[in-house]
Amino acid sequence: MNGGIKITSPTPEQLIGVLYADGISDIRVLDVMQRLSRAMFIPDAFRHRAYENAALPIGHHQTISQPTVVARMTEALRLDDRIKVLEIGTGSGYQTSELAMLCRRVYTVERHKPLLTLAEERFKALAFTNIVTRLGDGSMGWREQAPFGRIMVTAAAIDVPGVLLDQLDEGGIMLVPVGLDERNQHLIRVVKSASGIETEDLGPTRFVPLISSEEEVAPARGLGQP
Numbered sequence: 001m002n003g004g005i006k007i008t009s010p011t012p013e014q015l016i017g018v019l020y021a022d023g024i025s026d027i028r029v030l031d032v033m034q035r036l037s038r039a040m041f042i043p044d045a046f047r048h049r050a051y052e053n054a055a056l057p058i059g060h061h062q063t064i065s066q067p068t069v070v071a072r073m074t075e076a077l078r079l080d081d082r083i084k085v086l087e088i089g090t091g092s093g094y095q096t097s098e099l100a101m102l103c104r105r106v107y108t109v110e111r112h113k114p115l116l117t118l119a120e121e122r123f124k125a126l127a128f129t130n131i132v133t134r135l136g137d138g139s140m141g142w143r144e145q146a147p148f149g150r151i152m153v154t155a156a157a158i159d160v161p162g163v164l165l166d167q168l169d170e171g172g173i174m175l176v177p178v179g180l181d182e183r184n185q186h187l188i189r190v191v192k193s194a195s196g197i198e199t200e201d202l203g204p205t206r207f208v209p210l211i212s213s214e215e216e217v218a219p220a221r222g223l224g225q226p
């Protein structure tokens with residue numbers, strides 16, 4: 001036993017304090033992080049840890065992302081309520097829900113059926129009407145719905161996926177963790193404009209790998225060239 005010492009779990013309010021201290025300054029992002037119950041997206045066994053700033057297991061060797069990462073990525077996407085977003089890797093549906101609270105519509109793709117089914121139940125319970133789901137390989141994007149104003153990939157690719165870049169609208173922003181070695185992975189922000197592609201390294205990060213066939217993760221042609 002622990003000698004009678006009571007270990008208390010962090011509260012949602014404490015988590016918001018952690019996000020703020022970590023440099024998240026977009027008030028709309030902090031607001032949705034406060035309003036959305038992370039506990040709803042976590043399996044029973046880990047629910048008491050819902051407001052820790054930690055990635056937690058959601059089954060099938062996948063994890064719900066760390067709150068500071070969700071906040072940082074959401075902020076970096078610069079959303080507004082006219083924007084259509086493509087998300088690859090629904091997972092628990094937590095990040096999807098944050099996006100849905102800040103944009104017009106989210107199209108989200110997940111390859112694990114049991115995870116997608118659970119996420120869909122949560123979207124229904126939360127009465128979201130602007131989330132469209134699809135089971136399958138998201139590295140091919142969602143051609144029928146392209147172009148997208150924003151694309152968020154929540155699994156690590158070997159390079160910026162060219163297929164997804166093609167589905168990004170002019171003026172659009174894509175976020176993608178790049179690098180399969182977990183110790184050497186960087187979050188990349190790609191901005192597409194009429195004059196070309198600009199990439200920016202937002203720093204080290206840690207995601208599970210994007211699983212797809214070789215052809216589907218082919219890097220964007222010409223990327224990184226002047």
Ligand code: SAH
Nearest residue numbers: 064089091092095110111137138154210211
């Ligand atoms: N953002 C999620 C966490 C995502 S974990 C959350 O907040 O819970 C990454 C997810 O990407 C996993 O659920 C994994 O199954 C999924 N994934 C990996 N490769 C994929 C692919 N090619 N297409 C669709 N989903 C994929």
